[in-house]
Amino acid sequence: MIALVTDSTACLTHAEAREWNIYIVPHSYRLDGNLYTELFEGENGAYAPVLRGSRLRSSMQASEDQFYYVFQALLQRGMDVLCTVISSRLSGAYSAAVNASRRLGGRVAVVDSQLTAGGLYLLLASLRQSIDQEHLSLHEAALRCESIRQHIGVAFSVENMEALRKSRRLGLVRQSVVSMLNRRPVFLLQKGAITSFGLARGWRERLEKLMEFLPSNVEKVVIQCFEKNRDAVSLAAEIKRRFCAPLVLLREIGPVLSIHIGEDAIALSWEEKTK
DSSP: OEEEEEEGGGOOOHHHHHHTTEEEEOOEEEETTEEEEOOSTTOSOSHHHHHHTOSOEEEEOOOHHHHHHHHHHHHHTTOEEEEEESOTTTOSHHHHHHHHHHTTOTTEEEEEOSOOHHHHHHHHHHHHHHHHHHTOOHHHHHHHHHHHGGGEEEEEEOSOSHHHHHOSSSOOOOTTOOOOTTEEEEEEEETTEEEEEEEEEHHHHHHHHHHTTSOTTEEEEEEEESSOOHHHHHHHHHHHHHTTOOEEEEEEOOHHHHHHHOTTOEEEEEEEOOO
16 A cells, blocks of 8 residues: 655645545744644644734744654555655755655655645645556556646735745745735746746736636646635636636645745646546
């Protein structure tokens, strides 16, 4: 049996992780000196008002030792391990997982997802299905992971650039990108790195620009926001209407990513049909 390992930015619920045999290695974050661990989707408590009211914010990636102990426990239970986490261009978690795997031998494979958030969620869901239905070996599963990620995309929009510019983990973004006169920056993940796609004026144009990224054959969509808001709900309804009601999930962005992209961000992840 192949166990999947990922990190806490994947917006998985505890029930999904249990059903899909996925194990989470959590990131941590600090707000005004208080240390927290990022948990499963819906289990982070009332973090939103605490984060909004905090002045000092930082996050700590999952460590090599954390990955090592999870990998070791799964190997001792007779499982092979496939680990895919937040893009290596956004965090050092991938390098930590690779280093941990080298300490344990050949029954652990680590693949760079080149994704995060809802994109990582969609990758894990499709990967689990492929492994179970096709009885893939560990090597085959790692290759399939690389194949699936090519059909998944992530875009997001922020209210302003302050959080991204302070971030040391979400890569470099052109300093010329600004938000003013009610304009919100829009970004796309390309090969795991953040790329600017201009500005949107007002919330309606913001949603339209995000939907422009969706392929005509989109099959699954994950919409994420810091707290449920009218933009996310409107975006979900419009996608269902325009794209013949594909699977559309509403999820939280989560505290760690919110620290780096801001509390008023909205993110859109999608997976296109491959057959």
